[in-house]
Amino acid sequence: MRDLAAHLSERALGVDASGIRKVFDLAAKLKDPINLSIGLPDFDVPDEAKDVAIQAIRDGHNRYTPTQGIAPLRERLASDHACDVDNVLVTSGVSGGLFLSILATVNPGDEVVFLDPYFVMYRHLVTIAGGKSVPVDSYPDFRFDAAKVEAAITPRTKLLILNSPSNPTGVMMTEAEVRAAAELAKKHDLLVVSDEIYVPFLYGEATTVPSIADLWPKTILLRGFSKTYGMTGWRLGYAIAPREVAEQMIKLQQYTFVCAPSPFQHAALAALDIPVDDHITAYRRKRDIVMSELGETFEIEHPDGAFYAFPKVPESQTAMQFAERMIEKNVLVIPGSVFSAKDTHFRLSFGLPDERLIVGCKRLRDAAS
């Protein structure tokens, strides 16, 4: 009899998740750690949205919906984004939108360019599609440098993925950077995926991000509900895409996810009218706590959005070693190598109660000095 590994696909085995698994294995041994590693907010779904979800279940919205999503939600999103309803697809989280975007566009051997550090899923989905990830080093300030990105573009480049505000750095692209990215996409005629899941976690004056979707029509815009409304388990997001691309994504959704969860699509429509300003104010304060607690000890780019900071570890150790040392102090952070070719920084998520965040920051500071 053959070993079970012989039954597994090269596609599955080609996805290397060892970095993050090592951290989770170590973390599983801890009792009530200060968990600065999680990529989700500490608040729950607003009650009004919960009520709508419960009512939708009672009203029998428990069957498949049209693959592209329920009409009222798509119409609302089309109106919000000033596009045609045919451009809108409701997805199973932004993860679902990323999966469909990449599967609909990337052929084996095609290259996909994105900044390093990056959201891990990009690399793995490109691998699954048989494509080649081309991460562009953005250290030390994590900014979009058009010249560096252009140097990575080849005739095989199929997609450029942007993520602003960024996971894991919290850095937000400026208007000038977005314009430069759009010019690059135009010059090389590239399709762009713009992952904007962390809108509206923005801590400056602006209540929205400059988006390449407003400048370059060959853009697949991905937005979510998971983080904004604390509904990561409800699996909802959406894509706004050029019609020909949307059609292919819808076809692929038909044969994979089928549709996003029905009752939650109704709740998401209601959620769009629920203000989240209080959460944003609280998260701006948490960002400020991180910067005032850690800013003098660590080299950190100021996070303008999302709920992450990406400090540099002290010179004498790798980020993995630093994360392991922090586990001994009952604090969880994620080493940069999970998001990057480098292992010099670590990601901390500030989506937890202030008191615990402060204790976590103090322990990080003590470990570094």
Ligand code: PMP
């Ligand atoms: N994009 C980025 C940058 C993320 O950080 C995440 C969640 N960690 C996602 C997409 C996926 O989120 P979801 O599938 O819950 O919408």
